[in-house]
Amino acid sequence: MAKKKRGKQRTDFRKKYQGRVRQGDVTRTFRQGDVEKLADVVHGERVSGKGELTRKRTVNSPTIQQDEDGVTSSPDQSLIKGRVISVHGLRSKVLGEDGVFYECAIRQVLKSLSIEQRGVIVAGDRVFFRAESPADGMIESIDPRSGVISRTSRGRQHVIAANVDYLLIITSAAQPGLKPALIDRFLLTAEHCGVEPVIVINKLDLIDPVPLQPMIGVFASMGYRVLVTSAEDGTNVAYLRALLAGKQTALAGQSGVGKSSLLNAIEPGLGLAVSAVSQDNDKGRHTTTATTLIPLKGGGAVFDTPGIRQFQLWDIGSSEVSALMPDLRPYVSGCRYPNCLHLSEDGCAVKDAVADSRIDARRYDSYCHLIEELLSEEEATFR
Numbered sequence: 193m194a195k196k197k198r199g200k201q202r203t204d205f206r207k208k209y210q211g212r213v214r215q216g217d218v219t220r221t222f223r224q225g226d227v228e229k230l231a232d233v234v235h236g237e238r239v240s241g242k243g244e245l246t247r248k249r250t251v252n253s254p255t256i257q258q259d260e261d262g263v264t265s266s267p268d269q270s271l272i273k274g275r276v277i278s279v280h281g282l283r284s285k286v287l288g289e290d291g292v293f294y295e296c297a298i299r300q301v302l303k304s305l306s307i308e309q310r311g312v313i314v315a316g317d318r319v320f321f322r323a324e325s326p327a328d329g330m331i332e333s334i335d336p337r338s339g340v341i342s343r344t345s346r347g348r349q350h351v352i353a354a355n356v357d358y359l360l361i362i363t364s365a366a367q368p369g370l371k372p373a374l375i376d377r378f379l380l381t382a383e384h385c386g387v388e389p390v391i392v393i394n395k396l397d398l399i400d401p402v403p404l405q406p407m408i409g410v411f412a413s414m415g416y417r418v419l420v421t422s423a424e425d426g427t428n429v430a431y432l433r434a435l436l437a438g439k440q441t442a443l444a445g446q447s448g449v450g451k452s453s454l455l456n457a458i459e460p461g462l463g464l465a466v467s468a469v470s471q472d473n474d475k476g477r478h479t480t481t482a483t484t485l486i487p488l489k490g491g492g493a494v495f496d497t498p499g500i501r502q503f504q505l506w507d508i509g510s511s512e513v514s515a516l517m518p519d520l521r522p523y524v525s526g527c528r529y530p531n532c533l534h535l536s537e538d539g540c541a542v543k544d545a546v547a548d549s550r551i552d553a554r555r556y557d558s559y560c561h562l563i564e565e566l567l568s569e570e571e572a573t574f575r
């Protein structure tokens with residue numbers, strides 16, 4: 193029922209703005225009556241005529257600028273442009289274009305748009321703010337977001353990071369053991385959010401890499417970049433450092449896989465807390481608790497996110513999954529039934545492709561588990 197209501201809200205919302213407001217991220221968490229105010233404040237998240245996300249244009253100075261759609265980027269020359277580094281309740285730490293860190297509050301009109309008083313501003317947001325001193329800033333507007341990473345938390349969308357180029361999916365070869373199905377889920381999120389995924393298999397020093405080759409080959413053949421690393425002995429750390437330079441990267445991965453260790457390795461002197469993986473459950477200890485943005489010396493920044501233990505997909509319906517999987521996608525149009533879920537239907541081109549190994553059996557298995565999970569969730573929602 194709750195899902196139906198959200199769907200209706202979205203339809204009305206789109207109709208009102210004639211498809212100009214992008215589906216997804218912050219806009220969905222607002223009441224319908226607030227949408228108009230939001231559109232004034234968040235300068236026009238847009239989709240093109242085909243429903244594709246238009247990349248955000250970067251505004252270099254807080255002067256009045258217009259993009260090709262004629263949207264004003266900054267209304268006031270006294271405003272400072274900045275990037276949100278971290279959010280603590282209703283206060284944010286913002287790195288100004290002038291290189292100074294500012295503590296900022298959120299203007300009331302922005303605050304009142306949020307149902308739960310949270311999620312209005314997230315790490316990575318590009319904002320314009322007013323400040324008398326570094327301790328006393330006021331965020332006046334938020335730039336349109338692109339590349340938003342989110343997950344579901346108690347049935348609600350929780351935006352983890354905004355304006356992201358890469359989703360760095362960090363896993364470990366051992367301690368905790370490799371979970372390819374978890375990689376598959378993060379890949380779906382990356383596809384869904386329109387963010388390029390990079391798969392990292394860390395702790396290479398603990399294992400013989402040869403048995404991993406076939407699985408790595410399957411991911412690579414889909415066009416995904418796969419990197420094996422060791423924060424311990426430095427394998428591929430320089431490569432990772434070069435890859436992330438100048439990019440905005442969100443970290444994803446279970447607790448204990450070595451996210452903080454890898455960051456410390458690529459950015460010496462960072463000094464992020466690292467803790468031993470718990471012996472009893474092999475799951476790490478969730479050392480990292482808040483999402484923060486770490487500016488890199490080589491340019492760009494990394495969002496250090498809390499370890500995500502149970503990753504739930506946001507708003508991906510069972511019927512959408514195969515289109516988000518590059519290995520299944522080419523076969524879908526060959527199925528006899530247009531609404532084929534590729535589970536037990538007759539004339540299923542996906543199952544045929546699995547049978548003669550054109551689709552990797554492990555990937556298909558992962559797909560089936562996911563679909564079963566989503567179907568039971570959808571059934572519960574509409575019951």
Ligand SMILES: Nc1nc2c(ncn2[C@@H]2O[C@H](COP(=O)(O)OP(=O)(O)OP(=O)(O)O)[C@@H](O)[C@H]2O)c(=O)[nH]1
Pocket residue numbers: 394395396397398421422423424425445446447448449450451452453454465466467468469476477478479480498499
């Ligand atoms: N052998 C080995 N151990 C590693 C490697 N990378 C990290 N570790 C160890 O794994 C444990 C967890 O590392 P963290 O960097 O804290 O992991 P994390 O993913 O940031 O964990 P959370 O902050 O809980 O999400 C620590 O004991 C690290 O020393 C590696 O490449 N090889």
Ligand SMILES: [Zn+2]
Pocket residue numbers: 524527528532533534535537539540541542543
């Ligand atoms: Zn099918």
